[in-house]
Amino acid sequence: NGAVRVNMTNVDSPLQIFVRAKKKINDIFIEIDDYVKDAVTFMHAVSGENKIATPQDVANIEAYVSKVQAIREVLKRDHMKVAFFGRTSNGKSTVINAMLHDKILPSGIGHTTNCFLQVEGSDTDEAFLRTEGSEEKLNVQSVSQLGHALCASRLQERALVHVHWPRELCALLRDDVVLVDSPGVDVTPNLDEWIDRYCLDADVFVLVANAESTLMVTEKNFFHKVSTKISQPNIFILNNRWDASASEPEYLDQVRTQHANRCVDFLSRELRVCTPKEAEERIFFISAKEALLTRMREREKPVSSPILADGHQVRYFEFVDFERKFEECISKSAVRTKFAQHSRRGKNIAADVMAALDQVYNKASDMKSSKVEKQRVLHEQLSAVEEQLTAITRQMKDKIGRMVESVEHKVSLTLSQ
Ligand code: GDP
Numbered sequence: 428n429g430a431v432r433v434n435m436t437n438v439d440s441p442l443q444i445f446v447r448a449k450k451k452i453n454d455i456f457i458e459i460d461d462y463v464k465d466a467v468t469f470m471h472a473v474s475g476e477n478k479i480a481t482p483q484d485v486a487n488i489e490a491y492v493s494k495v496q497a498i499r500e501v502l503k504r505d506h507m508k509v510a511f512f513g514r515t516s517n518g519k520s521t522v523i524n525a526m527l528h529d530k531i532l533p534s535g536i537g538h539t540t541n542c543f544l545q546v547e548g549s550d551t552d553e554a555f556l557r558t559e560g561s562e563e564k565l566n567v568q569s570v571s572q573l574g575h576a577l578c579a580s581r582l583q584e585r586a587l588v589h590v591h592w593p594r595e596l597c598a599l600l601r602d603d604v605v606l607v608d609s610p611g612v613d614v615t616p617n618l619d620e621w622i623d624r625y626c627l628d629a630d631v632f633v634l635v636a637n638a639e640s641t642l643m644v645t646e647k648n649f650f651h652k653v654s655t656k657i658s659q660p661n662i663f664i665l666n667n668r669w670d671a672s673a674s675e676p677e678y679l680d681q682v683r684t685q686h687a688n689r690c691v692d693f694l695s696r697e698l699r700v701c702t703p704k705e706a707e708e709r710i711f712f713i714s715a716k717e718a719l720l721t722r723m724r725e726r727e728k729p730v731s732s733p734i735l736a737d738g739h740q741v742r743y744f745e746f747v748d749f750e751r752k753f754e755e756c757i758s759k760s761a762v763r764t765k766f767a768q769h770s771r772r773g774k775n776i777a778a779d780v781m782a783a784l785d786q787v788y789n790k791a792s793d794m795k796s797s798k799v800e801k802q803r804v805l806h807e808q809l810s811a812v813e814e815q816l817t818a819i820t821r822q823m824k825d826k827i828g829r830m831v832e833s834v835e836h837k838v839s840l841t842l843s844q
Pocket of ligand 1: 513515516517518519520521522534538667668669670671713714715716717839
């Protein structure tokens with residue numbers, strides 16, 4: 428299918444923070460798994476003839492095997508999630524495509540998506556679509572097919588469509604980033620429902636704004652809702668279509684400062700999700716269209732419109748800068764939110780199993796000392812009996828001795844008469 432397979436192993440990428448943490452925590456859970464299984468074997472051994480562990484003790488420990496298994500399953504699927512929002516046609520799909528280095532999502536006029544699209548890695552070589560709640564895989568080979576499939580399936584606004592794309596083709600997908608494209612915030616009244624369904628577990632939100640206009644009330648409202656449901660959401664603002672500024676270079680700085688100030692104000696003062704200084708690091712002026720074109724060319728994919736406006740390199744660097752800061756933010760946030768609870772649960776399981784083993788150990792030593800005690804009591808009783816016996820024997824001896832003496836005496840008396 429003409430796919431260009433690229434070697435994108437980037438050990439310096441901040442995404443590796445997540446990738447390495449995931450590997451580590453997976454390894455730890457393999458150890459916990461072994462430990463729990465050993466404990467089960469031990470419990471079975473001590474529940475046999477000697478009955479140190481009760482069937483309940485064995486069942487309690489066995490329950491941890493499936494618990495650990497369930498956590499390992501969740502861990503395998505854990506990923507970093509970024510959700511893109513903004514008004515229709517601001518360039519959300521184009522931003523996602525540029526980040527994926529390929530035209531994966533359909534974009535442009537006539538391709539307004541009215542459902543949520545979640546792009547994620549596929550472990551096979553194939554690209555396919557799957558609608559939430561259905562197991563049916565719809566194969567897609569090209570973007571036009573994807574656009575067609577999306578239209579044909581008459582998706583509802585509330586639906587979530589999974590787009591599985593070969594991991595080997597995109598660095599972000601390979602490193603377990605999942606990207607969610609949304610219908611424009613201007614076309615739906617169901618903001619609350621969206622957030623609840625698709626965004627509560629997002630590590631990063633990207634607002635794709637239009638640098639040719641100011642932030643709209645609908646865009647602002649959406650993030651007001653997000654920040655009431657999620658504490659301190661990580662929000663980036665991309666002022667897209669910044670290539671338009673090339674036609675009016677004399678106003679460039681002025682317009683940029685004005686936009687930047689408004690965005691800083693929105694994030695720090697209105698939403699209060701970060702300080703003004705932090706907000707400055709979250710705002711970028713880019714051209715997704717140019718970034719995508721540049722990347723398509725790098726991968727020697729056929730592209731049209733070869734002429735890029737003045738300053739495209741600066742805008743491209745800013746896009747790359749955004750990606751780096753985004754990667755750092757998303758991997759740290761995902762490690763904190765996803766792995767912190769797993770490691771807490773892992774610790775608890777290890778502690779519980781340890782406590783159960785301790786209990787069995789204590790019971791065994793109690794049983795041992797009670798046997799010793801029984802023996803001691805028996806021993807004392809025996810000694811007492813022995814003493815009594817000795818005393819009785821002595822008395823008997825004396826008695827018999829005296830009897831013999833008296834008999835002898837009587838006999839001798841009789842004889843002498
Ligand atoms: P979405 O509805 O937010 O997903 O927007 P799209 O990604 O579909 O983009 C809408 C249109 O804007 C498409 O024709 C894109 O080619 C165009 N577009 C996207 N980004 C840029 C940009 O940075 N500069 C310019 N000039 N056009 C852009």
